[in-house]
Amino acid sequence: MSDLQTKRTPPVIAAEINTIKRQTSKILLISAVEVGKRLKEAKALLPYGEWGKWLEEFVSYSQRTADRMIQIFEEYGAKLLVSSEDQEMSDSSPVTNLTYTQALIILGLPEEERDEFIAENDTGNMSNQQLQQAVYLRNQELAEKEDLQKVCAEQKDKLAKLSDERDRAKKEAIENLQAVWAEQGNVLKLQRKLDILANENADAKHIAEIEQENNLLKLNLSMSQADARFELIAKGFDDLFIAIKEMAAADPDACRLYISHANQLLTKTMNKLKRMEKASRAAPKVQENPDKDENEAKD
Template identity: 45%
Template sequence: MAKGISERTPQIIAAEINSIKDQTGRMLLYSSVEIGRRLTEAKSMVNHGEWGKWLESSVSYSQSTANKLMRLFEEYGAKLTTGQDSSNSESIPNLSYTQAIILLGIPEEERESFVAEHDAANMSTRELKQAVQERDQAVNEKAELQNALTANQGTVTEIASERDELRKQASGFQAAIHTKELTIKTLQGKLDLARQSEASVEKIAVLEKDIKVARIKLSANKVSFLYNNIAKEFEDLLSELTKLAPADPEAHEKYKSEVSGLIGKIAERL
């Protein structure tokens, strides 16, 4: 063998084949974009309703094929120069036709950075598909997380609203109780004064009756306040138990049993 001529090996031949494949893919992308450019131009000229017929009779394309080619032009046409060497593309360098098709799944505003970040031009079809899938999965997970945060924010807002309403109700009950206590205190003062001034038996009896009625109303208000609190808390407890059941059946049964026991004890003491 003559000096200076390297011995050919399967590895060298494979490298040459892959190089030709890459060049063919880039040429195919450029050609597809240029066809898409002309299809877009033609579509603007063909009469409405005759596009499919024109495609079939003039260039033997289906509408789906034409749409794909026009999409390639729309997405990549501005990135490629008018020369036939697609390696001169501005920001999507050295992509093959197959890579360009896969990358249509990436929004245009993200595509250029995605290509640069992943060195997409040097990825195999399988690797590029995997990278796009991982990107889509990350986007979906982010969206789900955002939705969960939004939903939780709604729950937090609802809970805060309920809390404020309960505070408002509690404030109203406490004000009513305070008013009744002041009434009793005032009546008690009048009763003490009446006794000291030797008021009539009838007047003292009236004051004593008023104090008794005021104390009954005070007790009723306190019972109402406590009952409403217990009823609200019990409803919340049942709601949380229902939510807990599918998430942690064992804990649900445990607390359900404890709640039932507590209710039984309360019933016994009534």
């Protein structure tokens, strides 16, 4: 039993080597944070223009390497450089399980995304290439989310503008209808006058004049009603065209369906208008002064 426990095999040795590598890399990360802390301190103390010279002469670092270590300290120092009392609390942070290379790769993510990303991914068992791919995909998701939020905001703005336009159109339609109702009230008043004159056997000429005035008011009423409805229909078509246009990118099939329905409606409407136009041409013209025509015929 003792021989089995102490038996050395290549897989066992490889596992030990990988464990030592991970531990060394974690130590390297903490060391880099400590170095970055001191580099930042030194940079703040050096006169302007002396930073690069000091790095080359005293620590043999390039400015790029120094800047990277300072960044590692600024990003991870608060979670890795803790006192012994806070060690247990620090161990709960996902950052403490990163290696130096992993920490550099994860710097590519926004700070607020890192802990969640580490918690969601098995970073300890991922190769550097796999981790880089995962970071790239997360950044793509964040970019798509941001784009979607912008599109939603734009759609909300458009919806608000369309709602304002709709409210204005409704207000105008109500005002037009009120004008039509007022005109209709005048027609009813004249109609009552005509009825009274007819019941009292008033002069036929006077009745004819009132009838003519009544017909004129009815014509004005019909024209006012036609104008009001035409405006509402025109506004409705404008709103429909805007909706279909915005639908084109989101749902092309629905867009084509609505275009087909609109075409059918317009075709039916055009056919009705043509029949009405043909009927109006065939209708006999109303004589404006029949007495005059009768006298001319007698002459």
